[in-house]
Amino acid sequence: DTGVSQDPRHKITKRGQNVTFRCDPISEHNRLYWYRQTLGQGPEFLTYFQNEAQLEKSRLLSDRFSAERPKGSFSTLEIQRTEQGDSAMYLCASSLVVTGELFFGEGSRLTVL
């Protein structure tokens, strides 16, 4: 399969714990994006990478959030000291050509108790 893959699909954690999500983009895509989606809303942009360089970060990405793409392939999104407001679906997407045509993964749903 050559789709965008995310892991884990679901994560339940207690407030204050750290969590990490992984995204494997479509293999030939050099751009990778993270979005967040809360209930009843559309996805909201968090950050994007071109190869291993993180080129843009949204104001939504607080200091507790860090994303990496160490070798320009897979990416991780870590949330430190989780809060209940972090509960959301975290979506990863990738693209090859800059046309706005993003291909999304199935998402990682985070529940913070």
Place this chain on the structure above:
Amino acid sequence: GQQLNQSPQSMFIQEGEDVSMNCTSSSIFNTWLWYKQDPGEGPVLLIALYKAGELTSNGRLTAQFGITRKDSFLNISASIPSDVGIYFCAGPNYGGSQGNLIFGKGTKLSVKP
């Protein structure tokens, strides 16, 4: 800031009926994208529009890029049960990099067999 307003918020229709939904903005967009999201999954791109007045079809789906560049429409003909889901319009977030998209809140479609 930029906002995309989708209407209606939700629709309940009978199988076989045609569906129309729209997306409006107070600012001009140069690209309109229509995505569909099934429950617990990531959004899937349906149609991309790049030119004012453009009319593009994808099977039973047809989307139009409004002449004013401030709106777009999506029509689904002869709906079937698998059309159920949430339909999002999206466009580039000006001031952001390409791939940094603004999404509407979605139109939730339910189809009665």
